[in-house]
Amino acid sequence: MLTNNASRSTRLTFTGRVSIEGSPENAVLSFNALVNSANTFNVEHMGLVFADCRMLSYSFDDKGGDWADVTVVLLTAEPVTRRITP
Numbered sequence: 775m776l777t778n779n780a781s782r783s784t785r786l787t788f789t790g791r792v793s794i795e796g797s798p799e800n801a802v803l804s805f806n807a808l809v810n811s812a813n814t815f816n817v818e819h820m821g822l823v824f825a826d827c828r829m830l831s832y833s834f835d836d837k838g839g840d841w842a843d844v845t846v847v848l849l850t851a852e853p854v855t856r857r858i859t860p
Contacts (some may be wrong), residue, residue, distance in 0.1 A: 786817065786824060786848040791841040798836055804854040805846065817848065818857055825852040 783825040794801055801829040808829040827848040 777807075779836055783851045784824065784854060786819075786827070786850070787845060788819075788852070789845045792844050793840060794836060794842045795840045798850075801842065801844070802834055805829070805834065805844075808832075814850075821857050822847070823855045823857050824850050825855070826850055840844060 792801055809831065812828075814826040814828055817827050824841050827850045831849045832847070833843075833845045837843065
């Protein structure tokens with residue numbers, strides 16, 4: 775889901791499953807590090823580029839199997855662009 779209801783920013787919400795086979799705590803530690811970091815990163819999705827994203831929040835629902843249901847919320851102030859293919 776993409777929303778643009780804040781002035782000059784875009785909020786992206788990605789929901790899906792991630793493999794947690796072996797060490798589910800590693801996924802939680804990685805997400806937590808991104809939430810607490812000032813570093814930005816780019817996301818490419820559906821041929822679009824979301825630049826200088828920061829993770830605002832995440833949810834991690836471990837159902838006890840090899841997969842966890844995850845939702846991550848990102849925010850970027852940069853304009854959304856199309857991926858340029860050579």
